[in-house]
Amino acid sequence: MQRRTILSLALAxxxxxxxxxxxxxxxxxxxxxxxxxxxxxxxxAEAAAKDKxxxxxxxxxxxxxxxxxxxxxxxxxKAVGFVICAPDVKLGVAIxxxxxxxxxxxxxxxxxxxxxxxxxxxDIPHMGISGxxxxxxVGQGLLAEIKARGWKLDEVGVLRVAYDQLPTGRDRTxxxxxxxxxxxxxxxxxxxxxxAKTDTESAFNAANIAFTKNAKFKKWVAFxxxxxxxxxxxxxxxxxxxxxxxxxxxxxxxxxxxxxxFTKPTPTGFFGTVLISPKRHGYETAAMVFEWATQGKAPPPxxxxxxxxxxxxxxxxxxKQMGL
Numbered sequence: 007m008q009r010r011t012i013l014s015l016a017l018a019x020x021x022x023x024x025x026x027x028x029x030x031x032x033x034x035x036x037x038x039x040x041x042x043x044x045x046x047x048x049x050x051a052e053a054a055a056k057d058k059x060x061x062x063x064x065x066x067x068x069x070x071x072x073x074x075x076x077x078x079x080x081x082x083x084k085a086v087g088f089v090i091c092a093p094d095v096k097l098g099v100a101i102x103x104x105x106x107x108x109x110x111x112x113x114x115x116x117x118x119x120x121x122x123x124x125x126x127x128x129d130i131p132h133m134g135i136s137g138x139x140x141x142x143x144v145g146q147g148l149l150a151e152i153k154a155r156g157w158k159l160d161e162v163g164v165l166r167v168a169y170d171q172l173p174t175g176r177d178r179t180x181x182x183x184x185x186x187x188x189x190x191x192x193x194x195x196x197x198x199x200x201x202a203k204t205d206t207e208s209a210f211n212a213a214n215i216a217f218t219k220n221a222k223f224k225k226w227v228a229f230x231x232x233x234x235x236x237x238x239x240x241x242x243x244x245x246x247x248x249x250x251x252x253x254x255x256x257x258x259x260x261x262x263x264x265x266x267x268f269t270k271p272t273p274t275g276f277f278g279t280v281l282i283s284p285k286r287h288g289y290e291t292a293a294m295v296f297e298w299a300t301q302g303k304a305p306p307p308x309x310x311x312x313x314x315x316x317x318x319x320x321x322x323x324x325x326k327q328m329g330l
Contacts (some may be wrong), residue, residue, distance in 0.1 A: 007128040007212040012302050017074070017202065019122040028084065029060065029061040030059070030060040030086055030296065030299070030300060031061045031062075031063050031080070031083055031085040031086065031154065032061070032062055032063065032085060032086060032087055032088060032089070032292055032295050032296050032299070033054070033062075033063045033065060033076070033077075033080040033085050033087070033088030033089070033090075033110075034047070034048060034051045034062055034063070034064050034065070034088065034089045034090075034288075034291075034292060035050070035065050035066075035067045035073065035077075035088055035089070035090040035091070036064075036065075036066060036067065036090075036091045037066075037067060037068060037074050037092060037093040037117075038066070038068065038204075039064075039066030039068075040066075040185045041234075041261070042259075042261040042262040042263055043232070043259050043284060044091070045260050046106070046148075046261075046262075046284035046285075046288065047091075047115070047282075047284045047288035048062075048064050048288060049063075049096075049288065049289030050083070050284055050285045050287075050289040050292075051288040051289060051291070051292035053090070053288075053289055053297075054288070054290075054292040054293040055292060057293075058293055058296050058297075060296050063080060063083060063085060063088075064229060065079065065080075067090070067092065067093055067187070069093050070093065070094060070097050072149065073090075073092060073093060073101065074100065074101075074104060075106065077101065077104045077110070078104070078108070078110065080110060080250075081108035081110060083121025083252050085110060086111060086215075086295075086296070086299035086300065087105075087109065087110045087111030087112060087113070087235030087296075087298065087299045088105075088110060088111075088112055088113075088294040088295065089112075089113050089114075089115050089205070089291040089292055089295055090112065090114055090115070090119075090121060091114070091115050091117055091276040092114070092117060092291050093114065095117050095118065095119050095120050095172070095173065095221070096120060096124075096227075097119070098114075098120050098121055098127045098130070099121050099122060099127070100117030100251040101119060101130075102119070102127055102130055102171060107258065111295050111298045111299045112130055112295075113130065113131045113132065113133070113291055113294060113295050113298075114130055114132045114133075114134075115132070115133050115134065115287050115291045115304055116133075116134055116135075116174070116287060117134070117172065117173075117174050118132045118134055118173075118174075118308075119132070120173075121291060122125060126308075128307065131294070131298075131304065131305035131306065131307055131308070131309075131325075132307070132308050132309070133286070133287055133290065133291050133294075133305075133308075133309040133310075133311065134174070134308075134309075134310060134311070135174075135282055135310055135311050135312070135313065136177075136242050136310050136312075137173070137174045137175075137176075137178040137181065137203060138177045138178070139179065139181060139185075139312070140181065140258060140280055140312075140313050141176055141177060141179060141180060141181020141182040141185070141229075141258075142181040142182065142184065142185040143181075143185075143280050143313055143314075144178070144181070144182040144185070144229045144256045144258060144280055145181065145183065145184065145186045145188075145229070146183035146189070146228065146255050147185060147188070147256050147275075147277075147278060147280070147315045148182070148185075148227045148254060148256055149185065149186055149190075149191075150275055151254055151277055152227065152254065155254075157225050158194070159189075159190045159191050159192070160190060160191075160192055161223070161225060162195060162223065162225050162226065162227060163195055163197060163220055163222075163223030163225065163226045163227075164186055164191055164195050164196040164197060164226075164227055164228075165197055165213060165216055165217075165226055165227070165228040165229075165240055166179045166182070166196055166197065166198050166199065166230070167179070167181050167197055167199050167201055167209045167212055167213060167228060167229065167231070167235040167236070167238065168198050168200045168201065168212075168230070169198060169200070169201050169203075169204055169230070169235070170200070170203075172231070174231070175204070175230075175231035178229065178230075178231055178258055179229060179230060182229045182256075183196050186227070195223070197216050197219075197220050199212035199213050199215065199216040199239070200212055200233065201230070201238070204231055204232060204234065204235065205234050205238075206234040206235075206237050206238040206241070206257075206263075207238065208209070208238065208239050209230055209234060209235040209236075209237070209238025209239055209242075210238040210239075210242045211238075211242075212237040212238070213228065213238055213242035213243070214242045214245070214246075217242060217246050217248070222246030224252060225252045225253075225254075226239075226243060226248060226252065226253050226254070227253075227254045227255065227256075228240065228243075228253070228254070228255040228275075229255065229256055229257070229258075230257070231256075231258065231263070232257060232258050232259045232261045233257030233258065233260070233261045233263050233264040233279050234257070234261075234263060235257065236255040236256060236257035236258075236276060236279075237255070237257065237263060237264075237267065237276055239253075239255055240253060240255050240274055240275040240276045243275055244274070244275070245259050248275070249275070250272075250273050250274055250275050251272075252275075253275030253277050254275060254277050256277055256278045256279065256280065256315070257276065257278075257279040257280070257281060258280045258282065258313070259279060259280075259281070259282055260279050260280070260281030260282060260284075260313075260316055261279070264276070264279040264316075265321070268318040268321055273318060277315035277317060277318075278315050278316055278318070279315075279316055280313040280314065280315055280316075281313055281314050281315075281316045281325075282311060282313045283311055283313075286311050287311065290309075291305075306309065314327075
């Protein structure tokens with residue numbers, strides 16, 4: 007009888023032993039795999055996989071359908087969990103339900119998943135930034151450079167390249183606008199330029215319209231959700247003859263796009279970028295999900311990272327400081 011019980015227990019445990027014997031897999035799902043920021047996150051997540059001894063499964067999820075298919079795919083591969091920056095934060099309930107159905111640990115990065123009422127889903131750990139505080143850093147950096155150039159605050163147009171349907175995007179740009187207004191820029195000088203997507207082309211189109219409607223301003227500062235938004239505004243300004251001496255833009259992200267701008271022989275209106283650490287967002291989230299699934303060590307409910315202003319002049323020093 008005892009022998010039969012032991013044999014039964016051994017047979018029941020066999021599937022779990024087989025799963026443990028194979029490589030532990032952790033997914034990393036991002037909404038725009040082609041963007042430099044997400045490429046960097048993947049690169050650092052792969053470093054975590056190498057250090058911790060698991061396999062990283064990278065999947066681009068540009069829409070809801072592909073997001074749900076990717077979760078099913080991870081389950082079929084016997085992954086233990088995944089990190090996700092979803093194409094729409096309102097997919098949170100569906101993502102959470104699918105993860106629980108497949109017994110996968112899930113953690114969000116960059117954009118926090120919300121429920122049907124728009125509230126963060128408490129049982130999905132999150133790593134992101136305080137969008138509003140990062141935005142304030144942008145505004146304060148712009149304000150300092152405006153003063154350094156001797157521009158009159160009431161003569162400066164403020165271009166807020168807006169993507170308000172994403173809460174993080176609105177938080178960032180409102181933080182920047184509020185910092186500028188607190189520093190003395192008239193509220194009426196802040197011009198909204200809504201962009202259709204979060205890329206440079208959409209920002210270019212939005213900025214072009216805003217410049218056309220507000221030709222009275224001869225000096226401009228610009229900012230948006232990311233580096234691409236700020237660069238789109240700079241390119242649009244250049245097309246209208248608004249050069250570096252009359253344009254000042256600060257992006258967010260510290261992407262390769264920003265670094266490429268700094269390498270140009272002649273400085274452009276792209277003054278700087280608030281560098282967020284893709285190393286933390288990629289490496290730490292992947293490691294956290296792995297340790298959660300294999301060691302029962304749950305990540306903190308919310309982890310917020312900070313940024314630092316990087317310019318053409320200090321880029322080497324800042325990149326070294328951030329471990330990039």
